[in-house]
Amino acid sequence: MTRAELVALYGGSKYGGIEPSTSTPNVLVYSDPTEAKKHGYSFDGWSAAGDIYLYTGEGAGDQQLTDGNKSILNHVEAGRTLRLFRTTGRKLKPGGKIHYYVGEFALDTGQPFIRGECPDKTGKMRSAIVFRLKPADAVARRDGDEASTDDISPVAECDVVPVEQANAEEFAISGRKGGKGKRRETGLSGRYQAWLEAQQHDVKRLRLRPPGELRALYTDIYDVTAEELYEAKSTVNRNDIRMAVGQLLDYRRHIDVKVQQMTVLLPERPSSDLVNYIASCGMSCVYAAGKRHFDRAA
Incomplete structure (x- = not known):
C-alpha cells in the first residue's frame, strides 16, 4: 500500500518515519533505506541472526529522545502498538512508494536502543539513536532487508x-x-x-x-x-x-x-x-x- 492509503486506514501522516496515530492506538514506523542514505545513515534492517530489526530514530544533528523517538520508547506506557512498514522499491505515480507490512514489534527490554555514529546530510558526524526492535509475533521478511551492520556484540x-x-x-x-x-x-x-x-x-x-x-x-x-x-x-x-x-x-x-x-x-x-x-x-x-x-x- 502507499502511505496515503495507510494513513487513510490507520492515521498518522504521509511524511516522516515515526508517526504516532491520533485515530488508532498505534505508532506507525516506516523504514525506507534508500531515503535514509540520503540523510546520512544506513543502519536500518534485520540483524544477521534475524531476531532484531535495527531502526534509526529521527532528528537532525545529535538525536534526542523526544517527539517520534519518545513515542517509540514509551509506546507500552502509552498503550500503543509498534507497527513496522518497509518500502518495496516500487513506486506508483502519483500514489508514491509502495510499502509492505513487516509486523508488530516491541523494544528489546534489555537494551532498547544504542547510539551509532553516522554523517548527516551535510557530512557532519552525529550521534544517532538506533532502536532494537524485536518481533512480537510472526513477521514478513524479504531478501535484501538485512542491515548494513550486524547487531551489537557483547565482546569485541x-x-x-x-x-x-x-x-x-x-x-x-x-x-x-x-x-x-x-x-x-x-x-x-x-x-x-x-x-x-x-x-x-x-x-x-x-x-x-x-x-x-x-x-x-x-x-x-x-x-x-x-x-x-x-x-x-x-x-x-x-x-x-x-x-x-x-x-x-x-x-x-x-x-x-x-x-x-x-x-x-x-x-x-x-x-x-x-x-x-x-x-x-x-x-x-x-x-x-x-x-x-x-x-x-x-
Whole structure:
C-alpha cells in the first residue's frame, strides 16, 4: 500500500518515519533505506541472526529522545502498538512508494536502543539513536532487508582484512568533514604499503568492533610480517599526532592479534619534541623521506 492509503486506514501522516496515530492506538514506523542514505545513515534492517530489526530514530544533528523517538520508547506506557512498514522499491505515480507490512514489534527490554555514529546530510558526524526492535509475533521478511551492520556484540571483534575491503566500507559510510585530509592520509598509506610490499611484507588492516558498538573501526596499515600497527596522518601538527596516538591506544584495547610495535606514519619528520612525545607513549614514528622512501625517527 502507499502511505496515503495507510494513513487513510490507520492515521498518522504521509511524511516522516515515526508517526504516532491520533485515530488508532498505534505508532506507525516506516523504514525506507534508500531515503535514509540520503540523510546520512544506513543502519536500518534485520540483524544477521534475524531476531532484531535495527531502526534509526529521527532528528537532525545529535538525536534526542523526544517527539517520534519518545513515542517509540514509551509506546507500552502509552498503550500503543509498534507497527513496522518497509518500502518495496516500487513506486506508483502519483500514489508514491509502495510499502509492505513487516509486523508488530516491541523494544528489546534489555537494551532498547544504542547510539551509532553516522554523517548527516551535510557530512557532519552525529550521534544517532538506533532502536532494537524485536518481533512480537510472526513477521514478513524479504531478501535484501538485512542491515548494513550486524547487531551489537557483547565482546569485541578483531579481524585481519585486506586493505581494499576496509577502504570499500570506509568510503561507503564516509562523509565527515576533512575528507581531503583523509584522502591524503590514504595516499600516504598507499605509498607506504607499496614500500613495505617491495620488501616482501604482508600488508593488511585490522577491523575492530568494540562491544556494544554498531560501526566497525578500521586501522590504517597492519604489517603482518613485522607485527606492526600504523596510524597515518596527513600533517605533522601536534593535534593530528595527538589524535594518532589516541587512536592507537583506543585500538589496542580490542586487538587480539600480535602487535609488537605501534607506529605513527607521517608525511615528513615532525619536530624533535613530537618525536619524543610519540616515543614517551611507547610508540615509534615513521615518516616519508622522499616519494619512494621512508625513515624511522630515532
